[in-house]
Amino acid sequence: MNNLQKNILWVLVALVGASALGGIALNRGESVNALWFITAAVCMYALAYRFYAAWIAAKVLTLDETRATPAERFDNGRDFIPTNKWIVFGHHFAAIAGPGPLVGPTLAAQFGYLPGTLWILIGAVLGGCVQDMVTLFFSTRRDGRSLGQMARDELGPIGGAAALAGTLAIMVILIAVLGLVVVNAMKHSPWATSTVAATIPIAMLVGLYMRSIRPGRVLEGSMIGVILLLLAVMGGGWVDHNETLRGLFDHDGLPLAWAIIAYGFMAAILPVWLLLAPRDYLSTFMKMGTILLLAFAIVLLRPEVKMPALTQFIDGSGPIFGGALFPFVFITIACGAISGFHALIASGTTPKLLANERDIRMIGYGGMLLESFVAIMALVAATVLEPGVYFAINSPAGVVGKEATDAVAKISSWGFPVTVEQMQLLAQQMGEKTLFARTGGAPSLAVGMASIFGSAFGNSMLALWYHFAIMFEAVFILTTLDAGTRVGRFMLQDMLGNVWPKLGETSWMPSVILTSGAVVAAWGYFLYIGVIDPNGGVNILWPLFGIANQMLAAIALCVATGILVKSGKLKHAWITGLPLVWLLTVTTTAAYYKIMSTDVRVGFFAAANDMAAKLAAGVLPPEKAAVAPQLIFNQQLDAWLTLFFVTLLWVIVFDMLRVCCRHLAGKPVPPLSESPHMPSRLVEDYARD
């Protein structure tokens, strides 16, 4: 293609993208086809990748393809291995894409489809992708060091400690909220519970297969596991129809939460090969397969989005979580737009595999674009549901009432008509007793996916598709839970090792049990409270998770901005500075509301005081009064935790500003820790693998 043709092509992409986005944004009253979302997203991603990412790579970071990467310099055949860029891309994407981009957009759909869509697209292109790319670049230039180490080297010990504390805190909240999502999906659903339970022995069987029966045959083992998982989905249907068996798997939220807590503890102390590693293989294959299938089904089927562009809940009265559009849509959707957690991956395993610096644009920026696309698909899957159905599934009983008739009356009164018969029919089609009050995003996403898959591949198997989707989400939520508990344990052992070196030994069993127990107890506490909370717990935990995740993103952007300024690139520091300012605004405002708001559904203290007053006045029904003291304590704890997050954030921001000002004033600052330039010996277009 000559230059003129190329230019015309890009102008066309821009025009198509702009009209798709304009169509979505300005449409009122009529339903929009989901294909427009896909078109707008793809065009926007292509433009951003071609122009913005290329400009950052060439002009701001000045990627140097003649420079040897850590993988080349330290090549040891184990963690440092120069690797083909597509393979690195696969590893990186599998690592960053978890359940976050599926849950967040589903919850945020209560504001309508537009706010979520715009934030996912703009946030990713200007924020998340940039964060991932620059973190990957800076870590690559620093021998693959972690975010915490870079914060310590470039800003000082305060920054380093803040990054470490932030990481541990976010891990605890993340695991608790994900556990809650699984509990809400399994509650009184023998089919879902038995299928999810079956994934544990299946993973162990695959682990044994790979370890002892046919050592190292990863693909064989995984294929056997995937087939067994699919059989488990069908077997769950059989359990559901068997009167004696179904009793075994029909449970309230609380026993399920205890089961997950016990499971998490076991997973953390069992050897990785037995449970964690094989489960991870299965979840990665399921995840990739399902995402491809969903993309294929949406394009094939082109469903209509039935949710309005904006709902009345932008004022903060939403049933799923309280809080107005600003700042809460930006907190609710973290993964998919910008996720601080990615900075840990981009400064962890990925930089140790890069064969060449020029791959950074594709892996860092491109990887996040793909995750953003997953978030768009999740949003589509939630918004193709009838809004009444969407709210009936996601609104907690504490908001709309326990009885089905109360719930439908309340939801219909908001202008989203739904009937008891409609919900009963839907539940029956999905093979469930009820779909009311399944807060957390997984069930409504599963219903959305089941109806998309059902219309694309045949409606007769709706129940199977629904439980397939639940199993798929549960499998990789549990993987995140296992892996997160383990990482938390390592971090805790590392910290405690400074006090008593024996505790820092990762293979000393008493320390393993103690630290695993501590981490599990921490997230188990939040999970327990989330389950006993009549408002569904997600209302409390998800915003807390969002604030923590955005705080971590802000820390990563602080480190990056500090390095840019110190390398004499003040003029270009806005590429990370701008998203940083936005995140600071959003996180601080959200934290302010969560602490200070007098709305009991938003402010933690307000909720605690309200409940204390009701308890004192004796107006609470006995079952609520029994748990009220715990809920009051938890609300207060959450308020202090939010305050801790936002304080940590500002500490690191001021630390970064201090370093930048000193540098600009010509005063001494911690020197750039970039490793010296060594010419690459790997020939052009050739990576040794």
Place this chain on the structure above:
Amino acid sequence: MTVFTRILGKIRTFWEGIRRISGDDAYERYLKQHADRHPAEPALSRAEFFKQWQDGKWKGVKRCC
């Protein structure tokens, strides 16, 4: 014929990519590298290598939200 071999080549590359990304071929790559670097020492058995490889993989943050 050429089209056929080209398609076959593409499928093979794809399959190799899958094996590489999942770690299915890790032992074969290890053997090759071991022969290059330490030809004198005996190589690990498949089971022994897989044990070390898998334990090494789960030391840091590997999965995200």
